[in-house]
Amino acid sequence: MTDALLDVEDLKVTFSGRGRPVRxxxxxxxxxxxxxxxxxxxxxxxxxxxxxxxxxxxxxxxAAITGxxxxxxxxxxxxxxxxxxxxxxxxxxxVFQDPSRxxxxxxxxxxxxxxxxxxxxxxxxPQAREHAVxxxxxxxxxxxxxxxxxxxxxxxxxxxxxxxxxxxxxxRPRLLIADEATTALDVTTQAQxxxxxxxxxxxxxMALMLISHDLALAASYADEVIVMYAGRIVEQAPASRLFSRxxxxxxxxxLEAIPRLxxxxxxxxxxxGGRPPDLSALPPGCSFAPRCRYAADDCRATEPPLAEHxxxxxxxxxxxxxxxPPAMGPAGEDRGAA
Amino acid sequence: MTSAEPLLSVRDxxxxxxxxxxxxxxxxxxxxxxxxxxxxxxxxxxxxxxxTLARAVLQAPRPTSGSVTFRGTDLTTLHGTPLLxxxxxxxxVFQDPFGxxxxxxxxxxxxxxxxxxxRTGDRAARRERVDEVLELVxxxxxxHGRRRPRELSGGQAQRVAxxxxxxxxxxxxxxxxxxxxxxxxxxxxxxxxxxxxxxELGLSYLFIxxxxxxVKQVSDRxxxxxxxKLCEVGPGETVYREPLHPYTRALLDSVPDTTPGAGRAxxxxxxxxxxxxxxxxxxxxxxxxxxxxxRCAVEEPPMRELASGHAVACHFPLVEEAALVEEAAEHxxxxxxxxxxxxxxxx
Numbered sequence: 196m197t198d199a200l201l202d203v204e205d206l207k208v209t210f211s212g213r214g215r216p217v218r219x220x221x222x223x224x225x226x227x228x229x230x231x232x233x234x235x236x237x238x239x240x241x242x243x244x245x246x247x248x249x250x251x252x253x254x255x256x257x258a259a260i261t262g263x264x265x266x267x268x269x270x271x272x273x274x275x276x277x278x279x280x281x282x283x284x285x286x287x288x289x290v291f292q293d294p295s296r297x298x299x300x301x302x303x304x305x306x307x308x309x310x311x312x313x314x315x316x317x318x319x320x321p322q323a324r325e326h327a328v329x330x331x332x333x334x335x336x337x338x339x340x341x342x343x344x345x346x347x348x349x350x351x352x353x354x355x356x357x358x359x360x361x362x363x364x365x366x367r368p369r370l371l372i373a374d375e376a377t378t379a380l381d382v383t384t385q386a387q388x389x390x391x392x393x394x395x396x397x398x399x400x401m402a403l404m405l406i407s408h409d410l411a412l413a414a415s416y417a418d419e420v421i422v423m424y425a426g427r428i429v430e431q432a433p434a435s436r437l438f439s440r441x442x443x444x445x446x447x448x449x450l451e452a453i454p455r456l457x458x459x460x461x462x463x464x465x466x467x468g469g470r471p472p473d474l475s476a477l478p479p480g481c482s483f484a485p486r487c488r489y490a491a492d493d494c495r496a497t498e499p500p501l502a503e504h505x506x507x508x509x510x511x512x513x514x515x516x517x518x519x520p521p522a523m524g525p526a527g528e529d530r531g532a533a
Numbered sequence: 534m535t536s537a538e539p540l541l542s543v544r545d546x547x548x549x550x551x552x553x554x555x556x557x558x559x560x561x562x563x564x565x566x567x568x569x570x571x572x573x574x575x576x577x578x579x580x581x582x583x584x585t586l587a588r589a590v591l592q593a594p595r596p597t598s599g600s601v602t603f604r605g606t607d608l609t610t611l612h613g614t615p616l617l618x619x620x621x622x623x624x625x626v627f628q629d630p631f632g633x634x635x636x637x638x639x640x641x642x643x644x645x646x647x648x649x650x651x652r653t654g655d656r657a658a659r660r661e662r663v664d665e666v667l668e669l670v671x672x673x674x675x676x677h678g679r680r681r682p683r684e685l686s687g688g689q690a691q692r693v694a695x696x697x698x699x700x701x702x703x704x705x706x707x708x709x710x711x712x713x714x715x716x717x718x719x720x721x722x723x724x725x726x727x728x729x730x731x732x733e734l735g736l737s738y739l740f741i742x743x744x745x746x747x748v749k750q751v752s753d754r755x756x757x758x759x760x761x762k763l764c765e766v767g768p769g770e771t772v773y774r775e776p777l778h779p780y781t782r783a784l785l786d787s788v789p790d791t792t793p794g795a796g797r798a799x800x801x802x803x804x805x806x807x808x809x810x811x812x813x814x815x816x817x818x819x820x821x822x823x824x825x826x827x828r829c830a831v832e833e834p835p836m837r838e839l840a841s842g843h844a845v846a847c848h849f850p851l852v853e854e855a856a857l858v859e860e861a862a863e864h865x866x867x868x869x870x871x872x873x874x875x876x877x878x879x880x
Contacts, residue, residue, distance in 0.1 A: 238716040239687075351805050352579065381578035381743060383802055386787040408716060415789035452721035454750035456788065460769050461728055461751070464721040470686060 199226035200370055200402050201250070206262035208249050215475040219245045221426035227370060227402045232393070234405040234417035240471055242426040243406050247372055251289060252279040285315055288363035292375035294355035298347040304358045305331070305343030311365040330361040335391060353384035360391070367399060374406040389416050410449050414438050422446045425472050425482035428501055432508040442508065442515035445483045481512070489514045539566035540737050541590070541705055546599035548589045555810040559585040560596070561761040567705065572731065572738040574752030574769065576745050576784065580806055582761040583741045587709045590739065591623055592616060621651055624698035628710035630690035634682040641678040644696045651701060666696045670726060688719035692726070699730060707739045712747070727751060745784050749773055757781045760806055760817040763836065767843035777845035777852055780818050816848070824849045
């Protein structure tokens with residue numbers, strides 16, 4: 196394999212406000228390769244977004260970051276805002292969940308794209324405008340010259356997200372991070388945007404990182420999937436392998452809890468009780484043990500390390516799920532208020 | 534499942550909003566029935582009018598025209614106290630539980646509020662009822678009863694909203710995207726709770742969401758909505774296995790799948806839904822439909838039943854009537870010999 200574009204090594208993020216420090220990300224390591232699509236999947240509070248923002252230097256000052264994140268060999272952690280600005284946009288760009296919050300409602304969308312172009316390149320205003328129209332065309336917006344003059348409220352959610360992607364692509368980044376970029380969109384629009392992202396990835400040779408809570412989305416579009424729980428990576432494998440040979444009980448629980456079209460109506464969904472642990476008071480051993488149906492004494496005593504147990508497949512579990520396709524377990528207790 | 538008398542009967546419901554830009558045709562002539570103990574799911578994308586439909590059923594605000602008959606009474610003709618008296622049997626659960634719960638109130642008071650509003654029982658009886666419904670939705674009255682909304686997780690807050698809705702023992706629960714803001718594991722818990730309440734309390738549901746798989750999971754029948762109109766109604770299993778409307782097929786094909794080897798979801802329709810201020814003439818889906826012909830622009834397709842309980846509003850449905858009848862006969866005779874090739878056809 197070629198050299199990694201982004202190499203994250205033992206990344207830890209701790210928020211220390213009032214009270215006990217909160218360990219939001221706890222020793223995360225992964226690599227992103229050129230042209231690859233990597234998905235990071237997890238529930239709210241699993242650390243998926245925080246770990247990416249730490250790399251981009253987008254966390255508040257209360258966050259203590261340790262570990263390393265090297266982009267094309269250059270260390271990003273510890274850089275000043277000034278130094279990071281050279282990487283943001285030009286090397287790594289980000290698209291967020293809610294396009295209407297990221298766009299300025301009082302500015303024409305074209306000007307906002309042109310602004311992004313001029314922020315990174317010494318071009319004249321007419322040149323920037325031309326470039327912005329090209330970008331609108333690149334993200335398949337019909338009638339780009341006309342859309343250039345419009346305001347965000349005149350566009351639909353899907354169109355606004357295309358504008359955000361155009362802004363993110365203004366400097367042809369080598370890595371695009373899509374943080375829940377399609378979560379607020381309808382399924383048909385989501386399919387359009389995902390298809391667009393993958394096409395652009397091919398055209399521009401970018402690496403793509405999808406941050407999402409949606410395992411199905413990851414399964415459909417990513418090459419490699421990382422599953423996070425309570426600030427740690429608990430399983431990582433190529434998408435095709437992860438969904439046919441799930442090993443980590445948490446991933447299995449996530450997969451089983453998704454309503455599926457093939458299932459008969461009214462059949463209870465297999466669910467696990469409880470909630471993710473308090474990140475300021477993590478239990479000893481495996482963080483998932485209190486909710487795990489396979490948990491034994493060793494799980495509560497010693498934390499299982501994340502290790503490559505099978506070629507290309509890493510997991511952190513003492514008692515992994517055995518065998519082929521995930522068995523549909525018995526319906527769990529549905530009282531989640533433990 | 535379908536006893537003779539529907540619990541809720543909606544006919545030709547129209548809801549328009551007047552804006553500076555023109556009149557928004559949010560709901561344009563929607564008709565459906567919900568039978569006792571039944572769950573009718575409504576699937577639609579942003580702007581399809583599904584939330585407006587939910588509110589129009591409750592007369593909040595009142596629809597522009599059409600009728601909403603609940604247990605034989607037309608709600609559109611009721612005002613004041615008689616309307617309030619009927620409304621206690623129709624309760625609603627919204628998407629954002631934190632938006633529908635007063636942040637300053639305790640859980641106990643939040644659940645007691647509807648009981649007080651309808652003057653049910655004395656203090657002691659209400660106390661007992663609050664304990665009962667909190668237990669029912671899986672919350673501990675002793676622990677969670679004294680908390681305030683900000684001390685609850687999203688799933689717990691939604692349980693409180695559901696407890697409020699069922700406190701008055703309603704007959705019908707209208708749920709508008711009730712689990713969209715929850716994580717998948719919590720979402721599954723709440724969906725199972727809805728199922729349990731259905732069997733334990735004999736509730737009927739009007740279940741509205743954008744996620745087809747989720748709607749199918751809880752529904753007996755599924756209705757698909759596009760730009761203010763229903764385009765297909767039928768038993769959930771049939772709509773999924775043999776969609777008749779091109780839009781339903783597009784929705785089904787857009788759903789990402791975790792089945793190993795399923796491959797990518799495909800882009801099935803291009804473009805954006807047209808503005809509900811100027812909806813297309815004839816069939817409203819025709820501007821994005823791969824099967825659209827001249828007739829679709831001129832003539833609005835009426836809702837017609839092509840198989841038992843399975844109706845579609847389309848001039849060129851994916852499967853024609855004759856084929857469906859043939860197949861039904863075949864299905865009854867030799868179930869194993871059912872042809873599947875037809876449903877593989879891509880649009």
